[in-house]
Amino acid sequence: MRVVIPRSEVVVDAAGWTWLQPAPGSTRARHTAGTFALAILFVAGMAAWTLLPQPAAAVATAVVAAAAATLLWRIIRGARSRLAWSPIGIYVQNGGQAQQLAWAAVHGVATSPSGRRLRVVVDDGYHRVVSSADFDPDCVRRWLMSLLQEAKRRRLEPVVVGPGPGFTTAQKP
Structure with a gap:
């Protein structure tokens, strides 16, 4: 019998942050x-x-x-890599390094394939931050879909970026 342990999970905490993180x-x-x-x-x-x-x-x-x-x-x-979004912005933690971007500074979010897993790329127009952990594609899609709903609410233009979903900050006319 093979036990499958999910490698990542999407969790919403009490403060309103929607986290994409490795499963415990x-x-x-x-x-x-x-x-x-x-x-x-x-x-x-x-x-x-x-x-x-x-x-x-x-x-x-x-x-x-x-x-x-x-x-x-x-x-x-890999164990300390996670991403989150909330109404105030996007938070990226890679190991001991953490970066928080306000929505005004977010240039785009995309996915990058890593074998059978996906990495998340957050772009602020000057730097591209790539998650150091690989996440399950289903969890990444769920997290990105909730992020895309927030981007649409903020009138940001959703587009296909690279191999997967994402968005840029192009304003709708």
């Missing part, structure tokens, strides 16, 4: 899998250090340590 079960599963992978990389690094000749051991250990650091960084950033 998915985060726990990724942390468990990441811990297991880090343990294997640690054992591989120790084996490389003790079994290989000294020059090769140093190179192999450095490669394994770099792979472990990259894996750890991706796990942490």
Whole structure:
């Protein structure tokens, strides 16, 4: 029997923010899998250090340590990446970095494919912020549809941007 853990969810909090974020079960599963992978990389690094000749051991250990650091960084950033919108604007958090844009500063929102998942791109006209986590396409569509309703209410022109739905700030005539 295969258990499918949803990787992302859409949640509305009491303050009126509509969040697109990794699901808690998915985060726990990724942390468990990441811990297991880090343990294997640690054992591989120790084996490389003790079994290989000294020059090769140093190179192999450095490669394994770099792979472990990259894996750890991706796990942490993916678990802390989320997006939200409310009547005051859009909030994007990627790892430890957070950015909040008022509706007047939002130039557009689009999606970017990442394998079978989607990333969300928020554009303020000067910078493009891409979510560091990959979200389920169904959750992204639900979140974007509610965001598009708010954009229409604000008289922003909805358009197809790239491979998926999005909107720009072009005013309706």
